[in-house]
Amino acid sequence: MKIDTTAYLSFAGKTVLVTGSSRNLGLTIAAAFIEAGARVIIHGSEANLKTAHTQLQEAYPEAEIHPISFDLGDPSAIDAAFDSLASDGWMPDVLINNAAHLGLGESGFLEQSPEFFREVLEVNVFGAFRCAQIVAQHLQAKGGGAIVNISSLAGQQGIYGRSAYNVSKAALDGMTRAMAQELSGDGVRVNSLVLGYVWTERWNHLAEGVEDQRRKNVPSAAPSSQEEIARTTLFLASESAPTLVGAQVVLDGGMGIQQLPQDVGV
Numbered sequence: 001m002k003i004d005t006t007a008y009l010s011f012a013g014k015t016v017l018v019t020g021s022s023r024n025l026g027l028t029i030a031a032a033f034i035e036a037g038a039r040v041i042i043h044g045s046e047a048n049l050k051t052a053h054t055q056l057q058e059a060y061p062e063a064e065i066h067p068i069s070f071d072l073g074d075p076s077a078i079d080a081a082f083d084s085l086a087s088d089g090w091m092p093d094v095l096i097n098n099a100a101h102l103g104l105g106e107s108g109f110l111e112q113s114p115e116f117f118r119e120v121l122e123v124n125v126f127g128a129f130r131c132a133q134i135v136a137q138h139l140q141a142k143g144g145g146a147i148v149n150i151s152s153l154a155g156q157q158g159i160y161g162r163s164a165y166n167v168s169k170a171a172l173d174g175m176t177r178a179m180a181q182e183l184s185g186d187g188v189r190v191n192s193l194v195l196g197y198v199w200t201e202r203w204n205h206l207a208e209g210v211e212d213q214r215r216k217n218v219p220s221a222a223p224s225s226q227e228e229i230a231r232t233t234l235f236l237a238s239e240s241a242p243t244l245v246g247a248q249v250v251l252d253g254g255m256g257i258q259q260l261p262q263d264v265g266v
């Protein structure tokens, strides 16, 4: 008996859009898809996108990379961006809804301004919804494809002072299930990758002791690396497991299943 364990992870001939790939996690995910043979659409703000594009071109001189900048908080900009992708022959076979407004920097729930709350939801929910809707219509017409929504434990648990972000990730998880139920029969597989504890450059600015304190809440005591997240995203977007639909795959070092850190006792 022979089982092919690698062919399914090839994205040769596929076009992949990774939203929010101008830096951090999205950029690593975009690089992983390039490594796997895809032509990749990178997305973010103009300035960051330019740097990301140069970085990727230097690392992968042969790769086909298409940068596009649009504001996920602006519905008409989203529609215009997909019109241009369609006319340029860059409509994606795979969408990774990775971009997010992290909802940082505002006060707690009681003081939260409706404007800020709406701003976070516009990007994380409506922006992700509109990208997913347009790509799903295209995939349904062409007979299938995959969408991966990058979610967070924040959709299942509270993070103090980040209620808008909490709400937005819970909504994204709901969208994953609703889309998967309606679309998997047409070959459009929708899943979400739920992250908990991820190293990004923001950690370089954490106050003294915070990192150690955070680690106590993670049984594995280690953050998920961006490479690990990128590999898992590739798996979810691949055809390795065609009946994996509407799943919330949790990659969090056990953060979501721990009630109390080891040194608290009972």
Ligand SMILES: NC(=O)c1ccc[n+]([C@@H]2O[C@H](COP(=O)([O-])OP(=O)(O)OC[C@H]3O[C@@H](n4cnc5c(N)ncnc54)[C@H](OP(=O)(O)O)[C@@H]3O)[C@@H](O)[C@H]2O)c1
Residues within 6 Å of the ligand: 019, 020, 021, 022, 023, 024, 025, 026, 043, 044, 045, 046, 048, 049, 070, 071, 072, 073, 097, 098, 099, 100, 101, 102, 123, 150, 151, 152, 153, 195, 196, 197, 198, 199, 200
């Ligand atoms: N990092 C973590 O610890 C963690 C944990 C759990 C889940 N996650 C999830 O993982 C994903 C990536 O996180 P990250 O830490 O890499 O985020 P990040 O460093 O803040 O990057 C966010 C990306 O989204 C883009 N973006 C944000 N708002 C946008 C808008 N209105 N229009 C267009 N693009 C926009 C940014 O583009 P520009 O910067 O170029 O504007 C950037 O490329 C997010 O979905 C996040 O919720 C992260």
